[in-house]
Amino acid sequence: MEQKKVVIIGGGFAGIRVAKKIKNKNMQVLLIDKKNHHLFQPLLYQVASAALSPADIAYPLREIFKYQKNVTVLMGEVTKIDKERKKVFIHDDVFDYDYLVLATGARHSYFGHNDWEKYAPGLKTLTDALGIREKLLLSFEEAERARTPEIAQEYMTFVVIGAGPTGVEMAGAIAEIANSTLLKNFRNINPSQTLIYLIEAAPRVLPPFPPKLSAKAQRDLEKMGVKVLVNTKVTSINEHGVQTESSFIPAKNIIWAAGNQASALLKDLGSALDRQGRVMVEKDLSVPHHPEIFVIGDACCVLDKEGKPLPAVATTAIQQGAFVGKLLNNVKPFEERKGFKYFDKGSLATIGKFKAVGCFRQFNFSGMLAWIVWAFIHIFYLVGFRNRYSVMLEWYFHYFTNLRGARLIQKDLEK
Numbered sequence: 001m002e003q004k005k006v007v008i009i010g011g012g013f014a015g016i017r018v019a020k021k022i023k024n025k026n027m028q029v030l031l032i033d034k035k036n037h038h039l040f041q042p043l044l045y046q047v048a049s050a051a052l053s054p055a056d057i058a059y060p061l062r063e064i065f066k067y068q069k070n071v072t073v074l075m076g077e078v079t080k081i082d083k084e085r086k087k088v089f090i091h092d093d094v095f096d097y098d099y100l101v102l103a104t105g106a107r108h109s110y111f112g113h114n115d116w117e118k119y120a121p122g123l124k125t126l127t128d129a130l131g132i133r134e135k136l137l138l139s140f141e142e143a144e145r146a147r148t149p150e151i152a153q154e155y156m157t158f159v160v161i162g163a164g165p166t167g168v169e170m171a172g173a174i175a176e177i178a179n180s181t182l183l184k185n186f187r188n189i190n191p192s193q194t195l196i197y198l199i200e201a202a203p204r205v206l207p208p209f210p211p212k213l214s215a216k217a218q219r220d221l222e223k224m225g226v227k228v229l230v231n232t233k234v235t236s237i238n239e240h241g242v243q244t245e246s247s248f249i250p251a252k253n254i255i256w257a258a259g260n261q262a263s264a265l266l267k268d269l270g271s272a273l274d275r276q277g278r279v280m281v282e283k284d285l286s287v288p289h290h291p292e293i294f295v296i297g298d299a300c301c302v303l304d305k306e307g308k309p310l311p312a313v314a315t316t317a318i319q320q321g322a323f324v325g326k327l328l329n330n331v332k333p334f335e336e337r338k339g340f341k342y343f344d345k346g347s348l349a350t351i352g353k354f355k356a357v358g359c360f361r362q363f364n365f366s367g368m369l370a371w372i373v374w375a376f377i378h379i380f381y382l383v384g385f386r387n388r389y390s391v392m393l394e395w396y397f398h399y400f401t402n403l404r405g406a407r408l409i410q411k412d413l414e415k
Contacts (some may be wrong), residue, residue: 002026002330003026003027003028004026004027004028004098004100005028005030005095005096005097005098005099006022006027006028006029006030006087006097006099006100006101006328007029007030007032007095007097007100007101008029008030008031008101008103008167009032009033009100009101009102009103009104009265010032010033010102010103010104010105010297011031011033011035011037011061011073012037012038012039012041012103012104012105012230012297012317013241013297013314013317013318013321014296014297014298014317014318014320014321015031015101015103015297015319015321016038016064016104016320016321016383017034017059017185017317017318017321017325017327018101018296018321018324018328019031019065019068019071019108019325020065020068020325021321021322021324021325021326021328022070022071022325022327022328022329023152024072024274024328024329024330025297027070027328027329028070028072028415029070029071029072030072030074030095030097031061031065031071031072031073031074032074032075032077032078032090032095033061033073033076034075034077035061035075036060036061036062036073036075036077037058037059037061037127038059038060038061039057039058039126039384039410040057040058040059040378040381040382040383040387041124041314041358041381042357042378042381043056043057043378043391044123044124044125044126044128044129044316045123045129045166045169045170045173046173047126047129047130047133047406048123048128048130048132048133048136048170048173048255049133049136049170049174049176049177049404050133050137050177050404050405050406050407051179051394051398051404051405051406052391052394052405053394053405053406054126054129054130054408055158055387055390056387056391056394057382057387057391058126059138059338059358059383059384061073061285062289063384064384067124074090076090076091076093077089077090077091078090078265079265080268080411081100081265081268081269081271082268083100083268083269083270083293086098086100086292088100094264096348097292098292098329099292099293099294099312100292100293100294101118101293101294101295101296101324102263102266102269102279102281102295102296102299103264103295103296103299103317104262104263104265104295104297104298104299105124105262105263105267105297105298105299105319106162106221106260106261106262106263106276106278106298106299106312107122107124107260107261107263108122108124108257108258108259108260108261109258109259109260109261110256110262111258111259113237116256116263117174117235117256119237119239119254120159120161120237120254120256121255121256122243122255122256122257122261123166123170123255123256123257123300125155132255133407134408134410134411135253136158136174136177137251137407138254138409139155139156139158139253139408140155140156140182140185140186140189140191140413141409142154142155142252143156143186143188143189143379144186144187144188144189144287144362145188145409146188146189152188152189153193153195153251154241154250154251154252155252156178156189156191156193156194156195156251157194157195157196157197157241157249157250157251157252157253158174158194158195158196158197158251158254158255159172159196159197159199159241159242159249159253159254159255160174160196160197160198160199160254160255160257161199161229161234161242161250161255161256161257161258162199162200162256162257162258162259162376163198163199163200163202163205163228163256164206164207164258165206165347165348165349166209166257167198167200167205167255167257167258168198168206168217168349168351169199169349169350169351170203170255170257170350171221172220172221172224172226172350172351172352172355173352174196175194175196175221175224175226175352175392176189176224176352176368176402177404178191178192178194178196178225179191179192179194179224179225179369179402180402181402181403181407184270191198194225194408195227195251196225196227197226197227197229197242197249197251198221198226198227198228198229199232199234199242199244199301200228200230200231200232201231201234201258202230202231203230203231204218204230205217205221205228205230205348206357207219208347209347209349210313210359210364211359212364213359213364213366215306215356215360216357216366217349217351217357218230220351220355221351222354224351229244229355231394232244232245232246233245234294237254237258237338241254242254246265248294257289259413260276260298260312261276262275262276262277262278262279262298262299263277263299266278266279266295266299268292269287269293269295270289271287271288272288273301274301274309276301278295278298278299278300278301278309278355279295279299279300279301280300280301281294281300281301281341282334283325283337283340284327284334284337284338284339284340285294285300285302285320285340286322291333291334295312295415296317296320296321296324297312297316297317297320298312298317298322302320302340304342309332310342310399311347313347314381315345316342318381319343320340323340331342343400344359344360344361346359346360346361347359348370348373348374348377349374350370350371350374351373353399353402354367354368354371354399355367355371356363356370356371356373356374357370358370358373358374367385369382373378375395378391379391414415
């Protein structure tokens, strides 16, 4: 029997889970990704805040699949999809497929203000994280040699836009750096005088969480010195700072954590997209009228029983990847396929040392318990024993000494 060709675009949580689940020897899998590694995005902010090194949260894709003979990994960027001829293009290279899985993830969205990106970088890749880390650490160096207190304060002011889990975790991490890690490192400045703003357009931080947990998270952030501004919309960003509807915040450091946009590659499918550019898929996560094409993870929009999109988190992507992988082991006509069912495993967000919030169904928890659960789950989902071991060591080191082991600056100060 001739082998069927499965092309998977994207080596994130969803993409690698599909490939791992395909055990049918009659399926030949080609996994394509722009990077040569799988990235554990939930801990990306810890690289940006100098708590972890890039190798702690990234793992080579070829290493993941070295024992799975039916999987070939290819590093490259898919530039075009021809769904009628069943072909994908990497510039001049063409690859045929019988089944196509798009797990292309998402990038940060500036809601039509793409010119803001150069002043307010987002956090989706290792390059993003390392750029933020360099700027964060360099800012304290610039403040140390500033000629006036006013100039120093500009470098010691940080604005995080968006109070979802990424924004909350990033703001808390910066507060820990200022209040603990760097406290006695400088002679001309006092890092504890750092100003940290967390701006959210919604009425509360962590909008998807229950109101009580949102309130708890905000109290913890404020105790750490973070100024939380809710019901506040950003109207402009430039090299001098952030303009909101009510005031201007002078700042040299701005981090964007406010929105996501799916890959533009999805437009090649010609299917209906939601406001974030995600494909509106069928019950089995396939593209309407094309049961051989599946879209999963942050690239697809699936509505729950209440008509709300499923959360764009790792557990959703993993479940969808496992579902499609199992389906491809024994492909049936569209009419005979079962629909994808999402199991809500709850939500977690960490705020700082031994501070976190979590919820599962009707059960809400916070503080030390939530932080332990958060740490355990993140260690569990890390790919590779080495990654789990090194992250545990780094966390032990950080949480018992308040030091961060990845504070090296590679870039010279601008002259």
